[in-house]
Amino acid sequence: MNLNKVSKILILNGLMLAAPTMAAELEISITNLTQGNHFTPILITAHDSTSHQFQAGEMASPALQKMAEGGDIADLMAAATGNNELTVGNPAEGLLAPGGKVNEIMLDTQSMTHLSIVAMVLPTNDAFIGLDAWEIPTTPGTYTINVNAYDAGTEANDEIVNGGGMSGTPGIPAAPGMDAGMNGTGVSDTSANDKVHIHPGVLGDMDEAGGISDLDSRIHRWLNPVARVVVEVK
Amino acid sequence: MNTFKTLPRNKLLLVAAISSSLLLSACSDSDNTPEVTPPTPPAPVVNQVYSVTVTNLxxxxxxxxxxxIAHGDISAWQVGSPASLALETIAESGDGSLFSSMDDVDSVTVGAGILPPGMSESIELSLAPDDVDSLSILTMLVNTNDAFAGLNDFSLSDLAVEQSIRFRSIAYDAGTESNSEAKGTLPGPADGGEGFNAMRDDVDRVHAHPGVISQDDGLTDSVLSASHRFDNPVLNITINRTQ
Structure with a gap:
């Protein structure tokens, strides 16, 4: 165990009985597990047990919508800071490519007990990787978390790449892998679920110059999980 | 969400340190009297035995x-990095024998045969105490180009007798063969086609498998149908230490 000497002595003497929440040093890595999807700038927050960046089954906040539809984490970050949360913004310094990994993200939890992580998945209409309020373990060790793709429920999944990244604007802002098609007629999204939910995945097609979708079903599909987070509690 | 914890591996070192200090202190000073001391027989190495039960989901x-595969300081696979030749071979053909000749591999134990969908198999794994630190498990989803599942580099050293631990594996893609699903490219019963081919015509990095598309979902050249599609998890693994 990587306990420091003081806590070892405390344990030996049985003095850990009424220990208050202790700050922990975290070292975090995030891996993009997908075949052909990028993640936009990642936002990590550490917060108390009642705060969330998102919750499955609840409506997305306007700040979450902005991140999920356009990749912009500024409003989420400002809200978290205003709520006295700890934030790490854009640790990968831009897009995290398929197979890419950002590591050695250091975070001193201070009095915070829970961890959340979000980033938009591109190319999609409003998919994002989501870790919602993971309780930070108090036992030192290395913890591996598989992270799923959620659908913000704020935009129809038409799978048209048209540059539309503003909240409320239909379409997909970009395909960073430059591997999308064009002139798709658009997938008809008949889902009435406007709450945050597990993303059903994209459909795509194999027609670069038309078809129903601008996405490629051989490149842009995924199965959950889409990201792996490893947290070392020191 | 699925979480597991990797425990530290310092226990064996500790045991080794303690036993070597005992050995040293057991060496008594000899005087001039000839003594017939029967050599202490070396303590028999008692293997640690595990029952590994795998279910095809x-x-x-x-x-x-x-x-x-019981091994030393290697990774069976790493997401984002190219597959080893041994991994490519099992992911494309189902044959894991190349791991036996890999550096840093202590032992390879193979199940009885093909594990059909819905079936479980229990495999007895007997390991020397020095070899329990890193276990990996691999299998191919045979009606695919290069999908595999398993367990990557897990330490059994903290598993006590009669304790068990469970894992669920997602499907990974070795990234070494394009997911064409085309006739002649899949070794499984859906096709009976080619297994291993040294050519790497895909992204050449391991990633989470995106799933198969199938002819029923628009991949016209695919020999697969709707029932060959899969979702995660694909494999359940329970490891129970019996001795």
Missing amino acids: TANQPMSPITL
Whole structure:
């Protein structure tokens, strides 16, 4: 165990009985597990047990919508800071490519007990990787978390790449892998679920110059999980 | 969400340190009197025995013979990095035998045969105490180009007798063969086609498998149908230490 000497002595003497929440040093890595999807700038927050960046089954906040539809984490970050949360913004310094990994993200939890992580998945209409309020373990060790793709429920999944990244604007802002098609007629999204939910995945097609979708079903599909987070509690 | 914890591996070192200090103190000073001291017989190495039960959770993806690899400081695979030749071979053909000749591999144990969908198999794994630090498990989803599942580099050193631990594996893609699903490219019963081919015509990095598309979902050249599609998890693994 990587306990420091003081806590070892405390344990030996049985003095850990009424220990208050202790700050922990975290070292975090995030891996993009997908075949052909990028993640936009990642936002990590550490917060108390009642705060969330998102919750499955609840409506997305306007700040979450902005991140999920356009990749912009500024409003989420400002809200978290205003709520006295700890934030790490854009640790990968831009897009995290398929197979890419950002590591050695250091975070001193201070009095915070829970961890959340979000980033938009591109190319999609409003998919994002989501870790919602993971309780930070108090036992030192290395913890591996598989992270799923959620659908913000704020935009129809038409799978048209048209540059539309503003909240409320239909379409997909970009395909960073430059591997999308064009002139798709658009997938008809008949889902009435406007709450945050597990993303059903994209459909795509194999027609670069038309078809129903601008996405490629051989490149842009995924199965959950889409990201792996490893947290070392020191 | 699925979480597991990797425990530290310093226990064996500790045991080794304690036993070597005992050995040293047991060496008594000899005087001039000739003494007939029978040599202390070396303590017999008692293997640690595990029952590894693997269940195929898929609808219609037989798994190639389950391959259990006890190894040193290597990774069976790493997401984002190219597959080793041994991994490419098992992911494309189901044959894990190349791991036996890999550096840093202590032992390879292979299941009885193909593990059909819905079926479970228990494999006895007997390891020297020095070899329990890193176990990996691999199998191929045979009705695919290069999908595999398993367990990557897990330490059994903290598992006590009669304790068990459970894992669920997602499907990974070795990234070494394009997911064409085309006739002649899949070794499984859906096709009976080619297994290993040294050519790497895909992204050449391991990633989470995006799933198969199938002819029923628009990939016209595919020999697969709707039932060959899968979702995660694809494999359940329970490791129970029996001795």
